[in-house]
Amino acid sequence: MADAATIAKLEEGLKKLEAATDCKSLLKKYLTKSVFDQLKDKKTDLGATLLDVIQFGVENLDSGVGVYAPDAQAYTLFAPLFDPIIEDYHKGFKQTDKHPNKDFGDVNQFVNVDPDGKFVISTRVRCGRSMEGYPFNPCLTEAQYKEMESKVSSTLSSLEGELEGTYFPLTGMTKEVQQKLIDDHFLFKEGDRFLQAANACRYWPTGRGIYHNDNKTFLVWCNEEDHLRIISMQMGGDLGQVYRRLVSAVNEIEKRVPFSHHDRLGFLTFCPTNLGTTVRASVHIKLPKLAANREKLEEVAGKYSLQVRGTRGEHTEAEGGVYDISNKRRMGLTEYQAVKEMQDGIIELIKIEKEMQ
Numbered sequence: 209m210a211d212a213a214t215i216a217k218l219e220e221g222l223k224k225l226e227a228a229t230d231c232k233s234l235l236k237k238y239l240t241k242s243v244f245d246q247l248k249d250k251k252t253d254l255g256a257t258l259l260d261v262i263q264f265g266v267e268n269l270d271s272g273v274g275v276y277a278p279d280a281q282a283y284t285l286f287a288p289l290f291d292p293i294i295e296d297y298h299k300g301f302k303q304t305d306k307h308p309n310k311d312f313g314d315v316n317q318f319v320n321v322d323p324d325g326k327f328v329i330s331t332r333v334r335c336g337r338s339m340e341g342y343p344f345n346p347c348l349t350e351a352q353y354k355e356m357e358s359k360v361s362s363t364l365s366s367l368e369g370e371l372e373g374t375y376f377p378l379t380g381m382t383k384e385v386q387q388k389l390i391d392d393h394f395l396f397k398e399g400d401r402f403l404q405a406a407n408a409c410r411y412w413p414t415g416r417g418i419y420h421n422d423n424k425t426f427l428v429w430c431n432e433e434d435h436l437r438i439i440s441m442q443m444g445g446d447l448g449q450v451y452r453r454l455v456s457a458v459n460e461i462e463k464r465v466p467f468s469h470h471d472r473l474g475f476l477t478f479c480p481t482n483l484g485t486t487v488r489a490s491v492h493i494k495l496p497k498l499a500a501n502r503e504k505l506e507e508v509a510g511k512y513s514l515q516v517r518g519t520r521g522e523h524t525e526a527e528g529g530v531y532d533i534s535n536k537r538r539m540g541l542t543e544y545q546a547v548k549e550m551q552d553g554i555i556e557l558i559k560i561e562k563e564m565q
Contacts, residue, residue, distance in 0.1 A: 313544025353415025
C-alpha cells in the first residue's frame, strides 16, 4: 500500500492535471478519476507507486505522453493507465493484442538503399534493453548502478571481431576522453528536464558509461534513459551491414545478460513509446526536391509508417534539406518487419526524388 503522504501528493497531482486545460498529454487524457482511484494506493514489489509513474507528466504539462515505468512490474500493476496510453501511442496495438516474439528474420534481405551514395548520408539502427531483475532508473540504488555497470562492462569487454572495443565509464572520465567522445557525438549528457522530473538521473554519473568498437560503428550506452541502448551505425546507406552488426551484437550480449521481456508488450523499456521491438532504424537523407514538396514527402512517409524529423531529431529544422527519417511502428510487428518497412520506404523516397529531377 502507498503511504498517506504519497496519496496526498497524488491527489494534488490529479487536481493540477484536471486544471491544466491546455495540457494535451496522454496522461491527462487517460488518468480519469476512476482509474486514479483504482491505482492510487498500489505499490510494486520494488516499492514504486503511481506517483513514480506520473510525477514527470504532472511537473511537465507540455509532455506528449507524460508517464514512465519505474520498474517492469509497473506495466502490469498500473495497466489500467499504461494500456490505453500504449494503444493510443502505438496506433493499432490494441489492449487485447500480443506483441510477437523476437524475430530478426533473414538478415540478408537488407541491402544498401543508396548504392550510388547520392542521397543517404548515414544509417543507424538502435534498440533498447533492460536487464532482468533490476528496476528502471527512478528505483535503482547506487549499489545497483555499480553492479549493473560491472556486468555490462565485463560482457562488452569480451566481444570479439568487429564488435571489439573499449568501455569508458563516465565516473572519473578525463577531460581528453570526454572531448573525444563529444567530437564523435557519442557522449550523452545528464538527462533533460523530463528525465530529471522522472527521477531518472540519481547518483549521476555512477554506473553510466559508453562502449564503442574500434571502427566507431557500434556503440552501447549504459544506464542513460534505458539500462542499455545498443546502436549500430555508419556513413552511407548500407542498411544491411548496419542491421547485421546490430543483430549479432544483441545476440552476443543476450547470451550473458538476460533482458526484461513481457509476454504482451515485448521488450520492456523505461518509456512506453519504445516498447515492443524497441527498434528505431533511421537514415540522415538529402531529399532537396521532396523537401520543397513537404506534402508529398509526408504522404509517402505515411504510407510506409515513417517518421520524418529535422536533422537533429524531434522539433528541429531540416538543415540543408537533410532529414532524419525512421520507422514509426515498434509494437505489434517483428524486428524484421519494422526495419523492412523502413527500407522499403527509403527506397521509394529515393525513387520519387530521382523522378522529380
